[in-house]
Amino acid sequence: MKLSLENLQQVQEFTQVPDNQLQWLIDKSYVQFLDKGSFLFQRGDPIDKLFIVLEGKIEIKVQQNGNYKHVALLNINQIGGLLPFSRASSALGFGEVIEKSQVLILEKSFFKEMISNHYELTESLVHKMTSRVREFTKDNVQAEKMMSLGKLSAGLAHELNNPASAMERSAKALKEHLGNVPEKFKRVVSIRMEEQEIDSINKVLFDKLQNRPENNMKLIERNEKEDELEEWLEDHGVDNAYELTETLLDFCMDVEAMEGIYKTTGQKNFSNAIEWIENVLTTEKMVDEIDEASNRISSLVHSIKSYTHMDRAPEKIATNIHIGIKSTLVMLNHKLKKKNISLEKDFNDDLPKIKIFVSEINQVWTNLIDNAIDAMDHSGILKIKTYKEQDFLKTEIIDNGKGITEENLTNIFDPFFTTKAIGEGTGMGLEVVQRIINQHQGDITVKSKKGETIFTVCLPIT
Known part of the structure; x- marks a missing residue:
């Protein structure tokens, strides 16, 4: 059979999954043909594939004291195998083909991409997992726990997506920012200052970097400070003052701080020196944003591990x-x-x-x-x-x-x-x-x- 979106749209768990995510599933999967009497999996096999029955029937059974016990029957459009966030490692039973079957297979290697990029598909499979746990386990405590994890999946995806998106934005901005460094370097090397003067400016800069002050200004006060600083910079020969004020104020480098630097550099070197300072502060700010986002992700992962007691x-x-x-x-x-x-x-x-x-x-x-x-x-x-x-x-x-x-x-x-x-x-x-x-x-x-x-x-x- 030729697999199409219409086939997967018949799967009950996929009714709310967008078409582009179902198409991704089709593109990353392959179809396996199975004859009657063969096995899709046997006891002890690694659980490393998601499968969906497209045609035929597969009986799930376990062996107890030499006898086989029927557990479930998978019909057309039913899902089995590995599901997202499942910790199962090996099959406890057998999947015997009782009618000639076709099965769609998705390898475990694609799960990371699915979880990262295809939320609705992942959610539908997580919900399938929680349902399966309730159907197959005798331990209602474990079943209820997995169901709660299913409920939490949307929140976890949201919580993880926020810092991940922030990291992506900051990384792109940092790359663009660093792309302008060679041009700015030309202006830096043109600065003619005594070593003592350079050390004086570096001291101010490193103090701001190492002891970044809290910036608790209200919006109105902040706007007034930005306007004041922009006007002062323009009056002292800085052509692109409006581009610099936000970052400078983020590190509490206001008019008073600028006056101190101006006394050190003089009119000739002031503009280039301030651009260099702003460039360093911008780099620091972007790296801080990436660091904060990565720490947030690390904290979330730690909380998840603590919660599940992995x-x-x-x-x-x-x-x-x-x-x-x-x-x-x-x-x-x-x-x-x-x-x-x-x-x-x-x-x-x-x-x-x-x-x-x-x-x-x-x-x-x-x-x-x-x-x-x-x-x-x-x-x-x-x-x-x-x-x-x-x-x-x-x-x-x-x-x-x-x-x-x-x-x-x-x-x-x-x-x-x-x-x-x-x-x-x-x-x-x-x-x-x-x-x-x-x-x-x-x-x-x-x-x-x-x-x-x-x-x-x-x-x-x-």
């Missing part, structure tokens, strides 16, 4: 609970900003470390904080408080949303109970939260009235 054994570890709460807030920051929610933290910094299953307790924070955000209107207030009470650590998550009715309060921890619209809630979140807390020999309680809901998580210190 590369750690599934055992209790003595941990400061604030680390998990802060990582969760980073993961949910996009939702907080989107609804303009104020965050008030009242953390007791003297709390002892307690032994917990880190990723599972992070799941507790995710569900409770995510629910609190959903419960509030625009510009709500989220409060998180931690404190010690006897032999327990307590964490309160408080929102000023619409509250929970008395009738619903008695049911909120029941499996499959949800007050959210279809597709917005599974009804498993709080049931899983309660189970995790019980597993830690702790307790969770809730009090609610209109305008205030308080979930209190109580965990034992020993």
Whole structure:
């Protein structure tokens, strides 16, 4: 069969994916033909490909005590194999072809490009992964965690895209800026100044670079300063003064600073000296922007690793609970900003470390904080408080949303109970939260009235 956009548009998960992203998937994939009785994959094979059934049927089964157990049947337009952010490494079962089939294959090597450039496609596959986890795992705690990661994918993409875009913009601007350096160098070498005078200017410049002052001027004050500086520079022979003032003021080099430099250089060398100073400051500013953006990305990656507790054994570890709460807030920051929610933290910094299953307790924070955000209107207030009470650590998550009715309060921890619209809630979140807390020999309680809901998580210190 000749593969076309129409084929992929029939895939349920791709209904909201733009055509250009589906075309990218077609261009980067290949079609594999499989005869009846053959295997798409077998137990132990590396999970390194995404596949979509175009024709035929594939049975997923596992082997237990010498017998095969049916797990699922993949029909036309169904997705399987590796999905974005999946940590699965090798197949636990078999994919047997029970009807002659054609399968679209996307290699793992293209996932980085897909995640970076094709958000809707990635999101649809992440959603597919969360659904698959719920269908195939017996551990509802893990299923709920993966579902939350699916919910967070849009926010993470947004949070990572902002500094990545900033780095790209600054890098392009820096490249363009450095392209003008040779021409500016001609004017620099024409400067005729004594070594002592050059050292004096360098001292001013290096002081600004090493001790960059805070610039907290209000917009009106800033505009007035720029106008004043531009006029002063023009009066002292600087032809392109309007191009220099913004950067000079970013480093608090105002009229007073210019007067000091002018006394050192004199009229003849002043313009070229100021252009050189502005050139150095501009380079520093652009490098700072790139550094700040890269640090933001590094911080986000650190928070994600902390949240998911990657590369750690599934055992209790003595941990400061604030680390998990802060990582969760980073993961949910996009939702907080989107609804303009104020965050008030009242953390007791003297709390002892307690032994917990880190990723599972992070799941507790995710569900409770995510629910609190959903419960509030625009510009709500989220409060998180931690404190010690006897032999327990307590964490309160408080929102000023619409509250929970008395009738619903008695049911909120029941499996499959949800007050959210279809597709917005599974009804498993709080049931899983309660189970995790019980597993830690702790307790969770809730009090609610209109305008205030308080979930209190109580965990034992020993």
